[in-house]
Amino acid sequence: MSTNLMNGAQIVLECLAREKVEVIFGYPGGVTLPFYDAIYDSPIKHVLVRHEQNAAFAAQGYSRATGKVGVCCATSGPGATNLVTGLVDAMMDSIPIVAITGQVTSKLIGSDAFQEADTFGITRSGTKHNFLVKTLAELPRAIHEAFHIASTGRPGPVLVDITKDAFQANGHYTPVSSIHLPGYRVYTEGHAGQIRRAAQAMWEAKRPFVYAGGGIIHAGAHDELRQLVEMIDAPAVTTLMGLGGLGANHPNFVSMPGMHGSYAANMGMTETDLLIALGSRFDDRVTGRLSSFAPHAKVIHVDIDPAEVGKIRTPDVPIVGDVKKVLGKILEELEATAPQMKSKNATARAAWWAQIKDWQREHPLEPVFSTDEIKPQHLMAEIDRLSGGEAIVCSDVGQHQMWAAQLIKFNHPRLWINSGGLGSMGFGVPSALGAQFSRPDKLVFAICGDGGFQMSIPELATIANFELPVKIIVMNNGYLGMIRQWQELFYNNRLCSAKLDTFPDPEKLAGAYGFKGRTVERPSQLRQALEEAVNEPGPYLLNVRVSPFENVYPMVPAGGAVNEMVLAPPQPVEVA
Amino acid sequence: MLQLISLLMENKPGALMRVTGLLSARGYNIESLTVARTLDPELSRMSIVVDVEPNQRAQVIKQMNKLINVLQATDSTEGPAVRRELVLLRVRASMQNRTAILKEAEIFGARAVDSSVEGFALEATGDPEKLDEFIDVMRSYGEIEVTRSGLVVVSLDSKKLKLAPPVSKEEVTQVS
Numbered sequence: 001m002s003t004n005l006m007n008g009a010q011i012v013l014e015c016l017a018r019e020k021v022e023v024i025f026g027y028p029g030g031v032t033l034p035f036y037d038a039i040y041d042s043p044i045k046h047v048l049v050r051h052e053q054n055a056a057f058a059a060q061g062y063s064r065a066t067g068k069v070g071v072c073c074a075t076s077g078p079g080a081t082n083l084v085t086g087l088v089d090a091m092m093d094s095i096p097i098v099a100i101t102g103q104v105t106s107k108l109i110g111s112d113a114f115q116e117a118d119t120f121g122i123t124r125s126g127t128k129h130n131f132l133v134k135t136l137a138e139l140p141r142a143i144h145e146a147f148h149i150a151s152t153g154r155p156g157p158v159l160v161d162i163t164k165d166a167f168q169a170n171g172h173y174t175p176v177s178s179i180h181l182p183g184y185r186v187y188t189e190g191h192a193g194q195i196r197r198a199a200q201a202m203w204e205a206k207r208p209f210v211y212a213g214g215g216i217i218h219a220g221a222h223d224e225l226r227q228l229v230e231m232i233d234a235p236a237v238t239t240l241m242g243l244g245g246l247g248a249n250h251p252n253f254v255s256m257p258g259m260h261g262s263y264a265a266n267m268g269m270t271e272t273d274l275l276i277a278l279g280s281r282f283d284d285r286v287t288g289r290l291s292s293f294a295p296h297a298k299v300i301h302v303d304i305d306p307a308e309v310g311k312i313r314t315p316d317v318p319i320v321g322d323v324k325k326v327l328g329k330i331l332e333e334l335e336a337t338a339p340q341m342k343s344k345n346a347t348a349r350a351a352w353w354a355q356i357k358d359w360q361r362e363h364p365l366e367p368v369f370s371t372d373e374i375k376p377q378h379l380m381a382e383i384d385r386l387s388g389g390e391a392i393v394c395s396d397v398g399q400h401q402m403w404a405a406q407l408i409k410f411n412h413p414r415l416w417i418n419s420g421g422l423g424s425m426g427f428g429v430p431s432a433l434g435a436q437f438s439r440p441d442k443l444v445f446a447i448c449g450d451g452g453f454q455m456s457i458p459e460l461a462t463i464a465n466f467e468l469p470v471k472i473i474v475m476n477n478g479y480l481g482m483i484r485q486w487q488e489l490f491y492n493n494r495l496c497s498a499k500l501d502t503f504p505d506p507e508k509l510a511g512a513y514g515f516k517g518r519t520v521e522r523p524s525q526l527r528q529a530l531e532e533a534v535n536e537p538g539p540y541l542l543n544v545r546v547s548p549f550e551n552v553y554p555m556v557p558a559g560g561a562v563n564e565m566v567l568a569p570p571q572p573v574e575v576a
Numbered sequence: 577m578l579q580l581i582s583l584l585m586e587n588k589p590g591a592l593m594r595v596t597g598l599l600s601a602r603g604y605n606i607e608s609l610t611v612a613r614t615l616d617p618e619l620s621r622m623s624i625v626v627d628v629e630p631n632q633r634a635q636v637i638k639q640m641n642k643l644i645n646v647l648q649a650t651d652s653t654e655g656p657a658v659r660r661e662l663v664l665l666r667v668r669a670s671m672q673n674r675t676a677i678l679k680e681a682e683i684f685g686a687r688a689v690d691s692s693v694e695g696f697a698l699e700a701t702g703d704p705e706k707l708d709e710f711i712d713v714m715r716s717y718g719e720i721e722v723t724r725s726g727l728v729v730v731s732l733d734s735k736k737l738k739l740a741p742p743v744s745k746e747e748v749t750q751v752s
Binding site: 120121124125128129130132144148149176177178179180181182183184185186305306307310311 | 590593594598634635638641642643644647738741742745
């Protein structure tokens with residue numbers, strides 16, 4: 001027991017320090033005042049964001065760029081309810097964050113007190129677990145358990161709601177020497193028999209295909225994934241959440257699969273006889289119509305969450321475990337059996353690769369250029385050129401997100417940061433802010449549409465405040481592009497509330513916050529404009545006017561089969 | 577299709593909400609739910625009857641097992657188990673019916689727990705179908721009021737309880 005008498009707020013900070021927290025993204029309020037009073041004396045940096053939702057997104061960006069637990073903080077009532085989108089977003093993408101919220105004094109709970117909301121109840125379904133702490137004695141255990149739950153197993157957000165009187169009470173910090181959560185079972189090792197069966201199936205397959213998801217990134221299993229695809233020489237796709245899990249520069253990397261995946265990726269998924277699903281969850285945006293998804297394939301499914309295995313597709317070889325450990329064991333097994341097995345099906349494998357290459361040649365994912373207007377794909381190709389597979393790219397949600405995922409290459413994990421599962425607009429800028437805090441050494445792009453960017457404008461103040469050299473690139477087509485695309489394709493081009501008529505002058509907007517911004521409209525000026533943004537030592541806002549009616553292709557219409565994707569617009573669209 | 581789920585869980589605030597929330601989030605309607613402390617006052621046993629498509633039954637159990645407060649979730653719809661429900665029933669009885677009601681109650685193994693000039697309060701346990709019949713029969717005698725406990729279940733084969741061991745937090749305690 002520490003000898004110093006501390007209050008609850010100081011104890012929370014003691015716990016955070018022991019969990020090696022360096023930064024809290026937050027916004028103060030009435031009941032968190034005792035906590036902020038303690039932060040005043042703490043070595044932990046507090047980053048004052050401009051909206052609580054962005055505190056959660058920034059904590060996610062911080063976490064996604066490094067794998068460390070991100071921490072955010074909000075006050076009771078509106079502070080906590082504003083966090084909710086960021087929590088649910090972290091839940092959907094399995095991002096470890098810990099949220100600390102203030103709650104009204106325990107005696108007032110349930111009395112409809114000022115700024116009271118049932119945070120514990122509201123966040124129940126949007127968190128991996130949550131706590132309501134009403135006494136100082138419960139505090140250390142709750143905080144350490146929160147970090148443990150957030151960062152182990154399938155990661156996720158955990159919220160600790162702390163009453164004002166718990167923050168204010170005085171006591172001693174009692175170290176928590178062990179965490180005992182008897183109902184929290186994490187299976188990491190994988191079943192030895194299934195691992196052998198998986199390795200066997202990998203040798204026996206004629207058309208193996210690796211389908212790797214965000215679990216590869218969370219588990220840090222990128223090396224093992226690379227070794228696996230090299231060992232069995234299988235083509236591999238990584239999902240929207242898994243980009244960078246296998247370097248885009250790796251010869252076995254095909255692309256992203258799914259609704260806006262490449263032809264080769266989706267045809268590969270359709271024709272494979274062995275689908276090797278690693279830390280992926282058969283999301284509807286990947287599978288399309290389920291009855292037509294990988295119809296000829298035996299399925300190996302490795303996931304740390306038992307509930308994901310068999311949720312959508314019943315696997316032939318189910319393996320519940322940490323994908324890094326399981327792949328390590330599969331590799332051992334493969335290595336041991338390689339001498340007898342490696343040359344098996346060599347002819348079929350060669351034909352399979354030839355087929356994949358043909359598909360890639362027939363319909364490559366390639367940027368589109370024009371001399372009259374900047375094509376969105378042109379913009380992504382230029383960002384890709386500047387990044388060279390090494391920059392952190394934080395994306396918002398919509399068309400630009402899909403083009404970025406298709407055309408920007410990521411040679412390493414934790415470079416591509418986006419809201420995949422929940423698809424939260426307004427994610428790009430605050431997540432980039434958080435990512436830049438955890439990776440000050442990295443070039444960080446925030447790629448937004450003109451819609452999502454306008455949800456994030458308040459955070460320009462935070463970026464300016466901390467002089468974060470984030471490069472905000474707005475792909476401005478004057479529309480909510482993905483909405484417009486769907487209205488065009490599926491609602492007879494009746495464009496309702498899709499047009500964004502007003503956009504602030506970026507030079508004046510950025511200038512108002514004290515950094516540089518400009519608009520670029522000419523294709524010939526794009527490269528120079530992007531270079532100027534990247535070479536600027538501070539933040540930069542580049543507004544890129546792109547062609548307004550470009551659609552994202554290939555596209556699998558919702559509910560369609562992935563091999564029936566629409567590759568290009570049927571004919572040029574006439575717009576009055 | 578009705579699924580009977582038996583849960584062993586930590587007796588903590590909000591634990592019940594996590595379970596019911598998980599079901600309502602998936603659009604499942606809870607038919608009945610009972611919860612009470614076990615021999616160990618820190619644990620509760622919950623029996624839930626819920627309407628779930630048959631192909632989702634395993635998924636519901638897996639999701640329940642993911643809840644941190646849940647130590648064990650079991651599908652007790654089939655398999656060796658004793659399933660019982662309690663009914664408390666008040667029946668208005670005219671003077672000429674009183675003996676007949678008591679005789680009938682006896683057939684169902686029910687017993688009178690209160691008697692007044694108005695009628696009886698009866699208590700019966702059994703499987704739900706039998707209790708449905710009991711209620712139907714009693715209704716034929718006059719106005720009734722019924723409270724059902726919902727199904728409770730005890731499994732007859734002992735499933736091994738797999739619990740997570742404590743995890744050392746030494747790296748946390750060492751920092752000054």
